[in-house]
Amino acid sequence: MADVLSVGVNLEAFAQAISAIQALRSSVSRVFDCLKDGMRNKETLEGREKAFIAHFQDNLHSVNRDLNELERLSNLVGKPSENHPLHNSGLLSLDPVQDKTPLYSQLLQAYKWSNKLQYHAGLASGLLNQQSLKRSANQMGVSAKRRPKAQPTTLVLPPQYVDDVISRIDRMFPEMSIHLSRPNGTSAMLLVTLGKVLKVIVVMRSLFIDRTIVRGYSENVYTEDGKLDIWSKSNYQVFQKVTDHATTALLHYQLPQMPDVVVRSFMTWLRSYIKLFQAPCQRCGKFLQDGLPPTWRDFRTLEAFHDTCRQ
Amino acid sequence: MGVTCVSQMPVAEGKSVQQTVELLTRKLEMLGAEKQGTFCVDCETYHTAASTLGSQGQAGKLMYVMHNSEYPLSCFALFENGPWLIADTNFDVLMVKLKGFFQSAKASKIETRGTRYQYCDFLVKVGTVTMGPSARGISVEVEYGPCVVASDCWSLLLEFLQSFLGSHTPGAPAVFGNRHDAVYGPADTMIQYMELFNKIRKQQQVPVAGIR
Numbered sequence: 001m002a003d004v005l006s007v008g009v010n011l012e013a014f015a016q017a018i019s020a021i022q023a024l025r026s027s028v029s030r031v032f033d034c035l036k037d038g039m040r041n042k043e044t045l046e047g048r049e050k051a052f053i054a055h056f057q058d059n060l061h062s063v064n065r066d067l068n069e070l071e072r073l074s075n076l077v078g079k080p081s082e083n084h085p086l087h088n089s090g091l092l093s094l095d096p097v098q099d100k101t102p103l104y105s106q107l108l109q110a111y112k113w114s115n116k117l118q119y120h121a122g123l124a125s126g127l128l129n130q131q132s133l134k135r136s137a138n139q140m141g142v143s144a145k146r147r148p149k150a151q152p153t154t155l156v157l158p159p160q161y162v163d164d165v166i167s168r169i170d171r172m173f174p175e176m177s178i179h180l181s182r183p184n185g186t187s188a189m190l191l192v193t194l195g196k197v198l199k200v201i202v203v204m205r206s207l208f209i210d211r212t213i214v215r216g217y218s219e220n221v222y223t224e225d226g227k228l229d230i231w232s233k234s235n236y237q238v239f240q241k242v243t244d245h246a247t248t249a250l251l252h253y254q255l256p257q258m259p260d261v262v263v264r265s266f267m268t269w270l271r272s273y274i275k276l277f278q279a280p281c282q283r284c285g286k287f288l289q290d291g292l293p294p295t296w297r298d299f300r301t302l303e304a305f306h307d308t309c310r311q
Numbered sequence: 312m313g314v315t316c317v318s319q320m321p322v323a324e325g326k327s328v329q330q331t332v333e334l335l336t337r338k339l340e341m342l343g344a345e346k347q348g349t350f351c352v353d354c355e356t357y358h359t360a361a362s363t364l365g366s367q368g369q370a371g372k373l374m375y376v377m378h379n380s381e382y383p384l385s386c387f388a389l390f391e392n393g394p395w396l397i398a399d400t401n402f403d404v405l406m407v408k409l410k411g412f413f414q415s416a417k418a419s420k421i422e423t424r425g426t427r428y429q430y431c432d433f434l435v436k437v438g439t440v441t442m443g444p445s446a447r448g449i450s451v452e453v454e455y456g457p458c459v460v461a462s463d464c465w466s467l468l469l470e471f472l473q474s475f476l477g478s479h480t481p482g483a484p485a486v487f488g489n490r491h492d493a494v495y496g497p498a499d500t501m502i503q504y505m506e507l508f509n510k511i512r513k514q515q516q517v518p519v520a521g522i523r
Contacts (some may be wrong), residue, residue, distance in 0.1 A: 196459055196494060197460075216459075238431075238432050278463055280466075286470065291431025
């Protein structure tokens, strides 16, 4: 309101300034008129020159006077537009016919709305950056080339930290033995042996689990040249099914900010397979369905279900 | 190698051994099992030679030398309720050399032959047990491949056995109770076959003698 009022006070100065500008314009045009007309006919050449110079000087003086007057007035007027948060568009509030052209109120609403939008977008982008859905930096593809990519911190954990997390989990579950190896650089590979039931090969990227393969306890987990065989699947249908479910679990347990919790949750879930052949389905109460035992374990309750019995 | 249960299926009343086997295999095929060739388990009995008995002063123990088509390169030698060993098939030749200590019992060879079926992770072998020329009974072997601890999957095996044997479902084999939590091995299967063959031998002696 104060802005509006001060603008109102200065209105007189505005009017004077405008008339001063008009005066200046007319005096300037008089100067050019005088130049255009040149020397008028007089009796003598000397008389002509004198009259012309006197006339030209008069005109220049009046221009000078008008200019000074305008400068004085412009100081009076001040700079009302810069005080207003909406700059020049704030002057719209001076429009007396509010009802016909409610431009100013509309403008204010739009301004508030866009302010809020910007604020919320900023918050959202911050949150989304934290909860990145991309598990692997490689997937960024083309866009990664254009902008300098911020490597997710969880992908650059020191191997020592990964070792610590894994050995802690190993100690947590006595019936589960975890053997960690790094055959290909820094990425760890785990060979998890669960009781005398199954063996799981877990391929890690830092603390992210990239791939799991479940095989039988009696099945071979090494290739002929003594490396962990991370590609071929189990010969038994039941373990192929469990492999599928384990992959589902990988996608289910996601918490990019706390990768160690993810690994621990996954291992806890995996541990429930110790009773793979002993637990009947919690829904139908039977052991077998289509020749398979209950291969599904609920993510929350860890109860056993047949693949088709879970809902 | 998974946990295996070997049992005997009684011959259906008013049917021959062959007919009962057909009935059983048809049931399996209805269940969705796929035929996968044949199998054979044979067993020969040896007893300790009389010459060695006297000096040691112990009763003659029977030894069984068995082969299983599932392990074509191996030969199993078992004492009743005693130690067993798994050797290469050359063991048969060795037994010939050991004639002085172990003598083959005449006409003691007993074997079971039949069809091998696969259903999911189950391996089912239905065989006709023959001794000499005559069919003596029916053997049913069910193996569950993924599991290696017998006590873990017995309930599961039982449910599967019930699905096609019905009221003739056997109880848990004795070898299952022997070692809790131990890994099941091929020898455990052979012990079950040995016990089955012994049972069939004893069963058949009485009625056969009666008929004659």
